């Protein structure tokens with residue numbers, strides 16, 4: 001039996017252990033904190049996740065059936081249909097339910113010392129270690145700050161709102177939750193600028209303020225060739241929207257299948273639509289950074305002239321080359 005140690009009990013680490021349960025690979029998930037789901041997050045999980053992992057009913061707060069997109073405060077799209085576009089999940093509850101099905105060790109921070117991998121000063125015995133420790137693992141410039149308020153402001157529970165600004169390479173959001181909403185912003189700017197900009201979005205009585213980082217770099221190639229990283233630690237966040245839960249879980253599924261079938265994870269991942277779509281999102285952001293605009297100028301044009309179905313497909317990473325040509329023209333491919 002192969003012993004696999006997984007560092008990090010977020011969506012990527014826990015789902016990897018879940019996908020491998022009952023197999024020839026024995027997993028242990030080490031989570032540094034005292035509970036799962038403590039990392040600040042707006043808890044939106046987009047559709048397609050069901051193909052990989054059932055989300056338990058008791059962890060679903062709302063089904064998302066519509067979206068609004070704003071540019072500089074002006075409403076550009078207001079779409080609501082009958083189709084489910086995703087879910088607002090109680091992420092701690094969702095992760096706890098996953099954690100009950102696997103060997104999860106809380107309060108177990110992994111550290112590396114003198115080439116050894118230690119948990120609470122004891123060396124761990126494992127044939128292989130997979131890193132699913134999210135943005136905490138970054139030393140380089142792979143992530144942007146993201147902050148949010150939890151308020152009692154009630155919005156339509158089936159709608160998510162995304163905000164873009166012509167002077168910020170980033171995004172804001174208002175996502176419904178159990179007793180109000182999460183109102184946040186992430187971007188290629190310092191936290192003071194983000195806080196200032198967030199003032200224009202905040203409504204209702206503030207219950208809490210949180211902050212963390214979110215990857216905006218796309219897949220980190222040397223980590224991919226290393227073959228020991230999944231989830232946000234590998235860069236699996238859609239850079240234009242900040243969506244990281246679903247892609248992290250998909251990366252875990254690709255890792256689980258590669259391990260079970262003795263395949264090279266890096267090659268399997270590169271063949272996936274996830275890899276390609278993540279890299280396109282990252283390219284849109286990188287191109288804006290290169291131009292030094294620090295803004296979404298390219299995207300702004302796109303938002304102003306693209307039909308809503310295509311905007312949604314792009315946001316969800318569910319696009320084809322033809323869609324891309326329609327949205328961006330030749331420049332993107």
Ligand SMILES: Cc1cc2nc3c(=O)[nH]c(=O)nc-3n(C[C@H](O)[C@H](O)[C@H](O)COP(=O)(O)OP(=O)(O)OC[C@H]3O[C@@H](n4cnc5c(N)ncnc54)[C@H](O)[C@@H]3O)c2cc1C
Nearest residue numbers: 008010011012032041042043044109110134231232244245
């Ligand atoms: C403010 C904010 C809002 C967001 N909103 C959304 C959203 O609505 N929808 C969405 O899809 N994405 C959202 N994201 C992104 C999303 O939260 C992440 O991309 C996603 O959680 C990544 O999953 P992961 O398992 O790869 O990493 P993480 O969720 O970061 O999990 C990593 C885990 O590893 C643990 N860990 C770290 N180092 C160690 C160590 N040395 N030893 C042991 N454990 C360790 C951490 O405590 C953590 O629990 C948001 C991000 C931020 C910052």
